[in-house]
Amino acid sequence: MADKNRRFEEIALPHLSSAYNLARWLTRNDHDAEDMVQEAYLRAFKFFDSFRGDDGRAWLLAIVRNTCYTWLKQNRVQELHDSFDEEEHAEADSGSDPQTLMLQNADKRLLDLALETLSLEFREILIMRELEDLSYKEIATVAGIPLGTVMSRLARARKMLRDSLERVMQEK
Amino acid sequence: MNCNETRNLMHGHLDKEIDLVRAVEIEKHLEGCAACNAVYSQETAMRSAIRERVSYYAAPQWLEARIRAALPKQGKKAIDYRQPSLNWLGFAASMAFAVVITWGVALHFNAASEDELLTEEIISGHVRSLMADHLADVASSDQHTVKPWFNGKLDFSPEVLDLTTQGFPLIGGRLDYINNRPVAALVYGHRKHFINLFIWPEESREKSLVRTKTKQGYNLIHWKDSGMAFWVVSDLQEKELMQFASLLQQPATAQ
Numbered sequence: 001m002a003d004k005n006r007r008f009e010e011i012a013l014p015h016l017s018s019a020y021n022l023a024r025w026l027t028r029n030d031h032d033a034e035d036m037v038q039e040a041y042l043r044a045f046k047f048f049d050s051f052r053g054d055d056g057r058a059w060l061l062a063i064v065r066n067t068c069y070t071w072l073k074q075n076r077v078q079e080l081h082d083s084f085d086e087e088e089h090a091e092a093d094s095g096s097d098p099q100t101l102m103l104q105n106a107d108k109r110l111l112d113l114a115l116e117t118l119s120l121e122f123r124e125i126l127i128m129r130e131l132e133d134l135s136y137k138e139i140a141t142v143a144g145i146p147l148g149t150v151m152s153r154l155a156r157a158r159k160m161l162r163d164s165l166e167r168v169m170q171e172k
Numbered sequence: 173m174n175c176n177e178t179r180n181l182m183h184g185h186l187d188k189e190i191d192l193v194r195a196v197e198i199e200k201h202l203e204g205c206a207a208c209n210a211v212y213s214q215e216t217a218m219r220s221a222i223r224e225r226v227s228y229y230a231a232p233q234w235l236e237a238r239i240r241a242a243l244p245k246q247g248k249k250a251i252d253y254r255q256p257s258l259n260w261l262g263f264a265a266s267m268a269f270a271v272v273i274t275w276g277v278a279l280h281f282n283a284a285s286e287d288e289l290l291t292e293e294i295i296s297g298h299v300r301s302l303m304a305d306h307l308a309d310v311a312s313s314d315q316h317t318v319k320p321w322f323n324g325k326l327d328f329s330p331e332v333l334d335l336t337t338q339g340f341p342l343i344g345g346r347l348d349y350i351n352n353r354p355v356a357a358l359v360y361g362h363r364k365h366f367i368n369l370f371i372w373p374e375e376s377r378e379k380s381l382v383r384t385k386t387k388q389g390y391n392l393i394h395w396k397d398s399g400m401a402f403w404v405v406s407d408l409q410e411k412e413l414m415q416f417a418s419l420l421q422q423p424a425t426a427q
Contacts, residue, residue, distance in 0.1 A: 021229045041239045161222070
């Protein structure tokens with residue numbers, strides 16, 4: 001039915017920029033992001049009949065993320081291996097004042113760079129939380145991780161970003 | 173609530189994801205603990221830095237149109253993804269294409285002979301690829317595998333499109349030698365037929381009209397765009413080959 005197209009476009013197309021933003025941060029370039037988003041929408045359309053929920057954005061972003069990961073696996077497999085071990089890195093934050101100062105001085109370019117050099121799982125969770133304002137529940141859906149893991153991974157991601165920012169500011 | 177518990181739940185508090193009772197307890201602890209308060213301020217600063225200063229990449233305006241055009245249009249019956257289905261947009265495009273071709277053929281009727289040699293070379297390239305069982309040097313239906321394969325082999329980077337959903341699956345790519353230069357040959361399938369698409373750069377960036385030819389039972393379609401020459405050759409019927417050629421031109425028009 002042509003009705004399916006209309007319903008799909010009503011549910012999926014309003015989230016085009018969210019989809020693109022996530023794909024752009026995962027692939028780190030415009031051209032691949034464009035391809036990923038288009039492919040994700042075609043996949044989403046194909047599986048639209050199985051969409052039952054009310055959260056179209058989380059559903060779509062999960063497909064965008066899967067599409068990007070499949071592509072990364074085929075084209076940039078080393079990025080997926082650049083993983084982390086939560087236990088190994090667990091440590092307390094220092095909370096020193098110089099870090100707050102550093103944040104105030106970090107410009108847009110350095111922040112982008114610090115986030116770009118973060119490993120995938122940290123990068124994506126920060127994008128989902130801070131730029132897309134997804135709830136923990138939505139993040140768990142999109143990233144396919146248990147709800148209980150979301151908070152600890154976010155905490156790690158913020159810490160990693162601070163470290164990364166420190167690195168890029170030293171290299172400046 | 174002690175320092176440890178506060179640090180553990182701090183991010184949930186920051187993200188407003190914990191219940192009210194614990195939120196109040198955390199607030200109470202932060203008031204009385206300078207160390208935890210410092211950590212919390214730092215997290216808050218980090219959070220606003222990301223929200224305010226990290227790039228948000230909005231989708232380019234044309235992407236929505238491209239996606240709408242790429243979505244399968246549903247007719248009265250359910251779409252079978254293995255069968256090529258001609259959506260109305262594709263149909264409209266090929267009609268427009270046919271008009272352009274008719275016009276182009278009429279305009280270039282006399283000038284056509286200069287391409288005669290090239291036409292033969294293209295057909296030879298196509299026949300050779302089928303005869304020697306050497307369709308593709310890189311056999312992949314993934315455009316992101318085929319495109320980078322040409323890196324370092326050619327002095328240009330051909331656009332590789334995956335047209336599987338439109339009924340023309342990508343089979344692979346190879347190098348060929350045509351018009352006294354190495355060229356990119358992309359191979360597509362359609363039912364049991366093969367299509368060779370030859371691409372090479374031209375000196376002039378002038379856009380040419382689309383021309384069709386039939387020779388030795390093969391159909392050819394040729395055009396120039398954005399400094400590239402495109403030759404499509406196959407034993408496929410002219411109408412289907414035109415549909416294929418119009419698909420290659422669609423992304424450019426959508427942009």
